[in-house]
Amino acid sequence: MNLPNIxxxxxxxxxxxxxxxxSADEPRLAFALFLLAGVSDAIDGFLARRLDLRTELGAYLDPIADKALLVSIYVTLAISGDIPRWVAIAVVSRDVMIVGAIVLSTLMAKPVAIQPLIISKVNTAVQIAFAALVLARESFDFAWTQPYRLGLVAVGVLTGLSAAAYLAAWTRHMAR
Known part of the structure; x- marks a missing residue:
């Protein structure tokens, strides 16, 4: 256990x-904690690389923490009515599909290496930015209609493209 993992x-x-x-209608606290989580993600990654503190545990923990935060926020924002339910369904379904493909590959004795695709990195960045926008909008009572709509479209399109790219890569892997 080292500092980045902690x-x-x-x-x-x-x-x-x-x-x-x-859920408790404390949007400013949610926004502040979300920002703290984002900063901590940058710091732990920086420290792991800069101080050569990368570990196998960290390689698993970091994406788990990221996905736990994003999936939980999208589901909660959908339940609270701050985003349409289809957005949360798309975000969660993509992640379930990826995990399911990894598990199935392993069960079939064709384990697949987990490598983030560029579209996936862009998708994650847009999902984070959109969640931050929604939390900021709720926190500070902004009426950002256009950025909100653009964010919805961007998250929907990129989540779909990312899912399709992973499915294509997995299908190629399994066909070998």
Missing amino acids: ITLGRLLIVPVVIWAI
Whole structure:
């Protein structure tokens, strides 16, 4: 256990507090914690690379913490009515599809290496930015109609493209 892994675990522990803050109609706290989680993600990655503190545990924990935060926020924002349910369904379905493909590949003795695709990195960045926009809009009572609509479209399109890219890569892998 090293400092980057401890920071990552802290980010994972923030998830239920962010969910509570959204559910309890405490949008400023949710926004502040979401920003803290984003900063901690940057810091733990920087420290791991810069100080050569990368570990196998960290390689697994970091994406788990990221996905736990994003999936939880999207589901909670959909339940609270801040985003349409289809957006949360798309975000969660994509991640379930990826995990399911990895598990199925392993069960079939054709384990697949987990490598993030460029479209996936762009998708994650847009999902984070959109969640931050929604939380900021709720926190500070902004009427950002156009950026909100653009964010909805961007998240929907990129989530679909990312899912399709992973499905295509997995299909090629399994055909070998």
